[in-house]
Amino acid sequence: MIDLLIFAKQNEIYAVSRLRQEAKKAGLNYKIIRYEGMHLNLGKGKTDFFYKGHFLPEAKMAVFRVAGRGGAGEYFVPQRTALLELWQNRPMAIVNLKTYLRFPRLNKLGQHFYFAKYDLPFVASRNYAALDLLNPEKFKFPLIVKNRYGSGGQKVFKADSPLELRNLLLEDPVSMLIQPFLTTGFDYRVIVIGGKAIGAMKKTAPKGEFLTNVARGGTATKAALTTELKTLAEKAAKIFLTDYAGVDIMYDHKGQPYILEVNRGAQFEGFEESTGINVAGKLIEWLQHKQA
Template identity: 30%
Template sequence: MKIAILSRNARLFSTKRLVEAARVRGHSVRVLDPLRCYMRIAAGTFEIHYKGHVLRGIDAVIPRIGASITFYGTAVVRQFEMMGVFTPNGSDAILRARDKLRTLQLLAREGIDLPTTVFGDNPDDTADLLAMLGPAPHVIKLNEGAQGQGVLLAEKNSAAQGMIEAFRGLYANFLVQEFIGEAKGADLRCFVVDGKVIAAMQRQAPEGDFRANLHRGGTAVPVSLTAVEVATAVRAAQVMGLGIAGVDLLRSRRGPLVLEVNSSPGLEGIEAASAVDVAGEIIDFLARATRSDVSGSPRRRARRNT
């Protein structure tokens, strides 16, 4: 199998682990900077060039698209899709997952529980917006933030009002959510591959913070999930159309709540905490998905478009 990994930096831990896992299994693998991929689009024909050469014969592509290059990166993924190349996370699924508001709307439509969320634009509606949510504390987060960036906790309604005014002054899109105090600064990262939770960890926020992201100084330990938590994580990935996903859950009095669904989850923290060869599981998934059937035609998996 010939695999392409779309990554801006071949030295990143996750990228290196995927390359290593592919080569150990005897596959050909190449890291491509998505910003160096360029495309030719004509009636019925699609080409991708990379540093002056046409890319041919690729069986599967793993997108590791950073938030800063979402538009161009997903265009490259879409071009591979048009060429019949298998990808576990399609361009539309990546775009859905990058938009926190859209993610929550899609999950809520399917009856998947999540922290109550409000969203509005006009400053005249702020008081009623917060009333819809209930009393503080409130969590205010940028709609397209990542790794805990742009996430603030307002202890009082007056603080929430001030933070909202500040975000509006920056013309930023943001969400306001209920604060789940019983989670005590911890969340669960469930790593879903091909419809199964293959690894999980519990992340704990550092003292004085409520964000459990490892990039914000959180710590991680292995965790055993309940059957409901497993089912919630798997269902969330399916709703988003992601074959590979990091689903973040909070443990609450009313059961697991989905915080976020990540289309490019990092491997370093989850592999260290769980001792699972996550990179190997991903490569094995690609091998299953691209295995030829009796007729010799590669098996492609359609992802849900919403």
């Protein structure tokens, strides 16, 4: 039996490499499962999963990295969900088992419903089913327009006028959120593992830009894990039943915090490099403790 299975897409390199390093350091035998190499056979009362033509091996622990493609679609989410349904009652330690079963795809609009329900601070948002419902002349510009399934700063835009807003919503208004533009130019990423915040980094947008994502040219520096950041991040991670999450929090000029997003497949290259915190190692430790 394999100790650890690590599921990920072909193009995810850093997180998989680091998890592999830490698994090896912990003396675990592991196997990397790329979603692209999986197939399943469905029959009456039976579901079989295969990887590269062979039965998927039995394991004690599993990590499931990102399975979707943001605004591009579900990708391997249905296969991941089916496998977790099959494994949920087994004596395994699986990162984010409960959240992936409860919320197979977790989008920004859905998150905002829960932030409101649990009285957590978030950026006020508008969503329209059709463009003819929009009256942009009443809005205060600039505004942020983002796809509810976007990730890594993709499909996030700034609208400086009613015309720009209409053009951004033209193709698919129901998939877009409209928010006020917060001008601070930085936000914080807090990593939460097993319900506990382990540290924080500050993400700063390049000069003249507004996106803070490291993948979009933002810079990452170590930040103090304040009581407020810790409390908000842990509460947000808890309401979505996560074992691992990156929680993004932004402040306005008055010092009011806003939770931007809970990312269950948060990349952590910039976090490890800027903070010196061994995210992959802590995740492996959590799995071993859970499985023991």
